[in-house]
Amino acid sequence: MEETSNSINRFLITIASFARELNTAKNTVDISKAIEKVMGRFFSIESSLTAMYKDDEWQVIRLDDGFPISETDMENYYSLALERKSPSFFPLNDSDYLVILPSVKSGRLLSTFFGYVGENEKGFTQEFETMFGFFSFYSGIVLENLDLLNEVKDAAKVQEQLRVYFEMMLNSLDEGICVLDSSGEFVFKNKKYREIDPGDAVVEQIKRISAETFAQNTGQAVEMEFDGVFYSFNSVILTDDDQVLLRLEDITNTKELERMKKIDQMKTEFIANISHELRTPLSAIKAYSETINDSVESLDPATLKEFMGTIIDQSDHLTFLLDQLLDFSRMERKDLNLEKSNFNIIELIKKAKESNKEKYEQHSVEIELKLPEEAVMVNADEKRIKQVLINLISNAVKYSNKEMDEKKVVVSLETEGDEVTIAVKDNGLGIEESELDKIFNKFYRIDSSLTYEVEGTGLGLAICREIIHEHGKEITVESSPGEGSVFSFKLDKAGD
Numbered sequence: 001m002e003e004t005s006n007s008i009n010r011f012l013i014t015i016a017s018f019a020r021e022l023n024t025a026k027n028t029v030d031i032s033k034a035i036e037k038v039m040g041r042f043f044s045i046e047s048s049l050t051a052m053y054k055d056d057e058w059q060v061i062r063l064d065d066g067f068p069i070s071e072t073d074m075e076n077y078y079s080l081a082l083e084r085k086s087p088s089f090f091p092l093n094d095s096d097y098l099v100i101l102p103s104v105k106s107g108r109l110l111s112t113f114f115g116y117v118g119e120n121e122k123g124f125t126q127e128f129e130t131m132f133g134f135f136s137f138y139s140g141i142v143l144e145n146l147d148l149l150n151e152v153k154d155a156a157k158v159q160e161q162l163r164v165y166f167e168m169m170l171n172s173l174d175e176g177i178c179v180l181d182s183s184g185e186f187v188f189k190n191k192k193y194r195e196i197d198p199g200d201a202v203v204e205q206i207k208r209i210s211a212e213t214f215a216q217n218t219g220q221a222v223e224m225e226f227d228g229v230f231y232s233f234n235s236v237i238l239t240d241d242d243q244v245l246l247r248l249e250d251i252t253n254t255k256e257l258e259r260m261k262k263i264d265q266m267k268t269e270f271i272a273n274i275s276h277e278l279r280t281p282l283s284a285i286k287a288y289s290e291t292i293n294d295s296v297e298s299l300d301p302a303t304l305k306e307f308m309g310t311i312i313d314q315s316d317h318l319t320f321l322l323d324q325l326l327d328f329s330r331m332e333r334k335d336l337n338l339e340k341s342n343f344n345i346i347e348l349i350k351k352a353k354e355s356n357k358e359k360y361e362q363h364s365v366e367i368e369l370k371l372p373e374e375a376v377m378v379n380a381d382e383k384r385i386k387q388v389l390i391n392l393i394s395n396a397v398k399y400s401n402k403e404m405d406e407k408k409v410v411v412s413l414e415t416e417g418d419e420v421t422i423a424v425k426d427n428g429l430g431i432e433e434s435e436l437d438k439i440f441n442k443f444y445r446i447d448s449s450l451t452y453e454v455e456g457t458g459l460g461l462a463i464c465r466e467i468i469h470e471h472g473k474e475i476t477v478e479s480s481p482g483e484g485s486v487f488s489f490k491l492d493k494a495g496d
């Protein structure tokens with residue numbers, strides 16, 4: 001009875017000390033050392049060899065100097081270990097033994113300890129067999145756990161390497177890259193992004209585009225201007241991570257280049273256009289003058305007057321075109337030099353209507369004036385404002401709808417506080433929304449066959465805008481295609 005309880009105690013103590021050793025084991029060699037130590041309590045192990053069985057091959061991972069069994073002879077013991085997969089005890093000669101302790105998990109041989117035991121008088125009892133069976137199983141579990149741990153560590157290492165690699169790649173790009181999570185928080189910014197250091201307004205857009213990308217579940221491409229700096233934003237969803245990657249690029253130079261190219265192209269068009277515009281009245285003047293010259297005696301006074309009238313009109317048109325060119329060049333040099341005075345704007349509007357008389361009669365457009373009865377005095381450059389009015393009325397007539405029976409232009413004036421608002425409204429062709437901000441650009445003419453049937457340089461509105469700007473005001477337009485347009489601007493009333 002006492003013998004049994006002693007033996008159980010020894011068994012438990014040994015297991016506890018084995019478990020303690022294994023707790024700190026980091027690899028197969030440590031486990032082999034723990035096995036050797038715990039076995040040393042029972043036998044004098046003089047030297048040992050530990051080998052792992054992996055991919056159908058034995059690989060020695062620990063070998064003591066003086067281990068007496070040769071590599072070739074070991075083959076037999078390897079086979080034995082593989083065959084039995086349980087602790088064994090072999091006599092090598094009369095006095096020496098080999099103890100084999102395999103680490104086994106789920107029938108799989110992971111590593112095997114071969115201990116060379118000198119003089120053993122104790123023999124290999126049932127008690128050892130049970131205990132070593134337990135060691136075999138326990139060390140198998142620990143080994144497998146260590147393997148798993150190493151695999152996880154390896155995977156984490158590979159992941160870290162990949163992360164560093166990607167980060168290096170993203171940092172070497174000449175575009176700002178950032179990654180945002182679904183709550184709009186930044187989780188990554190590359191080097192270029194940090195260099196750009198976008199301001200609050202840009203960051204706000206980045207968050208908006210990222211949210212939009214999530215909402216639409218598709219990448220977005222946006223270009224935007226912030227205080228003269230153009231950025232392009234391109235986003236993609238990183239599906240696996242529920243994140244959005246956004247590319248931010250400063251495209252100001254590209255935009256500037258595009259703008260220059262566009263201006264260049266417009267200049268070329270302008271030169272072709274203006275040559276044509278100048279030639280038309282010149283040809284008319286020449287043709288009528290030649291006719292008069294050739295047959296002055298035979299022409300009746302009425303025809304002669306009509307011909308002379310055409311020559312005068314065409315000369316006026318030439319003067320208008322040359323004035324527009326001159327104004328444009330002044331505008332470019334910021335040299336419009338306003339000469340302000342107080343004058344009655346009602347009278348000026350009437351005069352501007354009169355100046356366009358021939359044009360609106362020719363196009364069968366009715367011009368209605370909705371003006372107050374009494375004089376309204378404004379403080380402005382009279383000549384320049386007349387020019388603006390003539391231009392706006394002339395455009396309203398020029399871009400009237402030929403198909404329409406009742407072509408009409410209404411010029412109205414309203415006063416509010418210290419300002420007057422003048423509006424020129426037509427029921428003509430109208431302007432697409434996408435063109436609205438461009439028509440005030442120099443040389444710009446809407447690219448439609450209808451526009452090109454109509455004479456023009458594309459400078460009129462650019463000059464009008466500059467004149468109104470010089471007065472400290474804005475010129476605005478509202479329009480719908482097919483319905484018509486309203487151009488309006490404000491002026492200061494004359495002080496008392």
Ligand code: ADP
Nearest residue numbers: 395396399439445446451456457458459460461
């Ligand atoms: P243009 O000499 O071509 O008339 P503008 O600068 O006055 O040049 O106008 C620029 C362009 O704007 C015109 O070519 C025309 O396409 C468009 N536009 C101007 N006014 C009107 C209007 N009242 N209705 C429709 N289109 C207009």
